[in-house]
Amino acid sequence: MVEVKGAEILICGAGIIGLTVARELISAGYKDICLIEKEDALGRHASGRNSGVLHAGIYYTPDTLRAKSCLKGNMLMKEYCKEHGLPLFDSGKVIVAKNEQEIPILKELFKRxxxxxxxxxxxxxxxxxxxxxxxxxxxxxxxxYDTAVVDPKAVLKSLYDGLLQTGKVTILKNTQFKGIKGSAACMTTKGEITFGTFINAAGAYSDKVAHAFGVGLGFSLVPFKGIYRKLRPERASMIRGSIYPVPDIRNPFLGVHFTRGIDGSVYLGPTAIPALGRENYGILKGVDSEAIEILRRALVLFSENPKFREVAFTEPKKYLFKYFFEDARVLVKDLRPEDVIPTDKAGIRPQLVDWKTKELVTDFMVVKDGNSVHVLNSISPAFTSSMDFARFIVNNYINNAA
Structure with a gap:
């Protein structure tokens, strides 16, 4: 068993952000990097549960971090997959309008x-x-034209293997962050690890880790559950690439859509159902002692944020097949209920909320405090953006640190 007492740079979280930041640090000349990961394998959560779609910078307000990094990240990820022989499907994507009222939004998306x-x-x-x-x-x-699909877990494994091969990175699985000791030591389930710089890439737990450092105390995460269904295999050929609806651009969700994956399967989803846990993938699975606090936060948003209230009214209905099917049916010409079958695929979107304004944070957020850097709100398109976003983090918060 590998034992680490200290590292020049300690990264909490070995999802797509943690791995790509470590890769960028190696490129920048760092030689002593340790990642801690609470799970026994990579991709247990958002990084391995997403649709695999490489987005192309369509939805995001210009000059935001998401807008700046998405298309660059798309190109870097495609290049990486080609160089390493990983599956890549240049699928393209269409965004369709249900009615005349959505045409102005479609044109706004074109402008963005x-x-x-x-x-x-x-x-x-x-x-x-x-x-x-x-x-x-x-x-x-x-x-x-530039939307594509990859295999997220294949990307994660390739990055993981590449980091270990450098001899400059240690990755400790089954190692959970428990808190900090002083200004340069992290307490974990495997003991104390000292660090020169700490990088919080903990995804759905990034707010908790940040709060342990006294950072981002006015922000916390509210989880949204994405459930999927899929087309019956004999009907999958009806979808060539991806078909998306015109979204409600007031909220950071894209709506139920069709995505043809690397293996030819076509998934429908995801929803954006307020969840009761950071790992609440089933009806009750992942509901823990934090559920009451998460419910309290959701109720505050429900009472004070009309946009959230609309999501809370409409999305939970999609647990029922009738409402899920209606959302999907309007995107295609010929879809029958028997064409759509269940799947156990589900994900959690850990959405950051600014409790001062009671608004959902719509951009990536990075906060530096002393010798710690906290990557908050790594929502979609974080997987797509990751390689460019990691470069941004290292260049602006590590290499140029005062």
Whole structure:
């Protein structure tokens, strides 16, 4: 068993952000890096449970971190997959409008995408039929050329193996963060580990880790559950790439959509159901002692944030097949209830909330405090953005640290 007493840089969390930050640190010349991971394997949570879609910078307000890093991250991830022989499906994506009222939003997405450097095109119904015959839209749709799909767990394993091969990185699994001791020691379930710099990449637990350092006390996470269904295998061929709805751009959720994966399976989802735990993947699975506090936070948002209230009214219905199916059916020409079957795929979106404003934080957030750096709100498109975002973190918060 590997035992580590200290490291130049200690990273909490070996998800996609932790691994890519470690990789970027190696490129920057660091030689003594340790990652701690509470699970016994990689990809147990968001990094391994996402759809594998590489987004192309369409939805995000220009000049935000998400907008700046998404397309660059997309290109870097594609390049990495090609170099390492990992599965990559250049699927493309269409965003379709259900009615005339959604056309202005579709045009706004086109403006945002163009401002962010994405290769997109507003297409008519004839063009849509050539690209994605099963999709239907009102008048026009948005086509994204650069959207692609990867295998998230294959990417994680490749990054993990590459880091270990450098001889400069130690990754301790089954090692949970328990707190800090002084300003340069981390308490874990495997004992004390000293550090020169601490990087919090703990995903769904990043707020808890930050709070242990006295950082981000006005922010905490509210989990949203994404459940999926899938097309029956014999019907999967009806979807060529990805079909997305026009989203409600007031909220950071994209709506139930169709995604053809690396293996040819087509998933429908995810939902954005307020959850009762950071790992609440089932009905009751993952509901723990924090559930009452999470419920309290959700009730505060429900009473004071109309946008959250709308999500809380509409999304839980999608546990029921009828409502989930209705969301999916309007995106395609011919979908029958018997075409859609259950799947155990589910994920949690750990959404940061600013409790001063009672608003959901819509951008990535990085906070430096002394010798600690905290990556908060690593929501979608964090997987897509990760390689460019990691470079941003290292260049701006580690290499240029005062």
């Amino acid at each position: 995408a163009t401002a962010n450097g994405a290769k997109v095109e507003l297409i008519d119904e004839t063009q849509l039929n050539e690209i994605e015959p099963a999709a239907k839209t009102c008048e026009s749709a948005l086509y994204s």
